[in-house]
Amino acid sequence: MATNILLTPAPLSRILRFDIYSSSNLRKLRPKSPIFLTITTARASVRAAASTMSYDEELAAAKKACSLAARLCQKVQKALLQSDVQSKSDKSPVTVADYGSQAVVSYVLEKELPSRPFSLVAEEDSTDLRKGGGEDTLQRITKLVNETLASEGMNNKSPLSDEDILASIDSGKSVGGSVGRHWVLDPIDGTKGFLRGDQYAIALGLLDEGKVVLGVLACPNLPLQPLSGQGQQTFPQKVGCLFFAKEGAGTYMQSLDGSPPTQVHVSATENPEEASFFESFEAAHSLHDLTSLIAKKLGVKAPPVRIDSQAKYGALSRGDGAIYMRFPHKGYHEKIWDHAAGCIVVTEAGGIVTDAAGNPLDFSKGRFLDLDTGIIVTNQKLMPTLLKAVQESLKEKASAL
Ligand SMILES: Nc1ncnc2c1ncn2[C@@H]1O[C@H](COP(=O)(O)OS(=O)(=O)O)[C@@H](OP(=O)(O)O)[C@H]1O
Ligand SMILES: [Mg+2]
Numbered sequence: 001m002a003t004n005i006l007l008t009p010a011p012l013s014r015i016l017r018f019d020i021y022s023s024s025n026l027r028k029l030r031p032k033s034p035i036f037l038t039i040t041t042a043r044a045s046v047r048a049a050a051s052t053m054s055y056d057e058e059l060a061a062a063k064k065a066c067s068l069a070a071r072l073c074q075k076v077q078k079a080l081l082q083s084d085v086q087s088k089s090d091k092s093p094v095t096v097a098d099y100g101s102q103a104v105v106s107y108v109l110e111k112e113l114p115s116r117p118f119s120l121v122a123e124e125d126s127t128d129l130r131k132g133g134g135e136d137t138l139q140r141i142t143k144l145v146n147e148t149l150a151s152e153g154m155n156n157k158s159p160l161s162d163e164d165i166l167a168s169i170d171s172g173k174s175v176g177g178s179v180g181r182h183w184v185l186d187p188i189d190g191t192k193g194f195l196r197g198d199q200y201a202i203a204l205g206l207l208d209e210g211k212v213v214l215g216v217l218a219c220p221n222l223p224l225q226p227l228s229g230q231g232q233q234t235f236p237q238k239v240g241c242l243f244f245a246k247e248g249a250g251t252y253m254q255s256l257d258g259s260p261p262t263q264v265h266v267s268a269t270e271n272p273e274e275a276s277f278f279e280s281f282e283a284a285h286s287l288h289d290l291t292s293l294i295a296k297k298l299g300v301k302a303p304p305v306r307i308d309s310q311a312k313y314g315a316l317s318r319g320d321g322a323i324y325m326r327f328p329h330k331g332y333h334e335k336i337w338d339h340a341a342g343c344i345v346v347t348e349a350g351g352i353v354t355d356a357a358g359n360p361l362d363f364s365k366g367r368f369l370d371l372d373t374g375i376i377v378t379n380q381k382l383m384p385t386l387l388k389a390v391q392e393s394l395k396e397k398a399s400a401l
């Protein structure tokens with residue numbers, strides 16, 4: 001039975017700005033050019049400086065942005081109107097809350113970090129909203145975003161216009177990559193769960209030179225208490241978790257209403273028989289029969305815990321379960337916003353995230369992850385056993401075809 005349940009001083013930021021926008025010019029310079037050498041040295045020292053950076057201001061801005069976006073989403077989920085739900089060209093659902101959340105996060109990051117170069121890789125864009133017939137939806141998003149920002153005392157003097165909202169949403173069109181800094185946002189991860197009234201997450205990560213250096217996951221419907229793994233997904237009184245992690249500084253969880261943060265750690269279990277595992281709620285998103293075969297091989301006794309979105313990474317980071325497996329159907333390409341924040345939240349809590357060949361996820365290749373077959377997550381001790389079971393099961397499946 002499945003259970004449903006930088007501090008960047010100004011000169012440094014100017015160097016980074018150069019780094020982001022002028023890399024194509026750099027390529028045109030001959031390697032022995034003195035200018036090239038100067039710039040290369042500058043880039044190397046920026047990288048060295050970046051590795052010891054605290055990212056404190058970025059983290060504070062990211063937490064504020066995600067908390068506010070969560071407020072917007074909660075409001076919509078409470079009074080969800082059928083007219084709020086649209087279908088995208090790939091037939092996946094999108095709601096006023098996905099667009100509103102993206103506009104809020106984009107606006108808050110730009111306002112809170114005015115001296116930083118701003119690049120955002122995000123899931124949504126305004127194409128459908130600009131089409132004829134989208135006016136009412138756009139007006140509703142504009143109202144939601146203005147109300148949400150006003151509730152935090154932001155934006156009281158001059159509310160955003162419809163055009164401002166479209167521009168905020170479209171600031172997420174960056175292609176990311178291995179140079180400079182890029183925010184990575186899924187404004188609602190698990191839209192299908194959001195529509196069912198189940199789990200979803202606002203997921204925000206920061207890439208610096210292709211590596212995820214911080215992540216925030218707001219999970220408005222995730223209980224503050226550990227998931228028991230028993231029975232149907234229920235909503236006890238206290239729900240709403242905010243997970244956050246910075247490179248080298250651990251993972252913390254607080255309530256979305258602002259309780260003090262506590263450090264969290266992944267499960268320490270070494271015995272797969274005691275481990276429970278998470279997977280996608282939606283069978284269309286991950287091969288449930290393959291994960292069931294792997295679990296059997298491992299001797300996992302507990303039924304799979306199926307929950308939507310990167311809430312799985314959050315729950316795993318605090319030890320609610322020990323394993324997360326994700327095997328999309330053939331031909332699906334994973335996007336970086338579906339994993340960036342979750343990945344650092346789990347790794348800073350002591351876990352490991354790899355593809356099915358045991359390679360770490362590479363977020364430096366643009367909007368998509370280029371990976372082998374699937375994504376597996378667990379603690380350091382269990383990873384070799386899990387990887388072996390995954391590879392054996394994949395071989396068995398392939399030879400049965
Ligand atoms: N076919 C297919 N295969 C694999 N993954 C897919 C597929 N279609 C969508 N998606 C992405 O899955 C994101 C939802 O996350 P989960 O799969 O963890 O959630 S769920 O439990 O299935 O609801 C979901 O994120 P959102 O679009 O942000 O909701 C999608 O990016
Ligand atoms: Mg998603």
Ligand SMILES: [Mg+2]
Binds near residue numbers: 098123186187190
């Ligand atoms: Mg989404």
Ligand SMILES: [Mg+2]
Binds near residue numbers: 092191
């Ligand atoms: Mg989507």
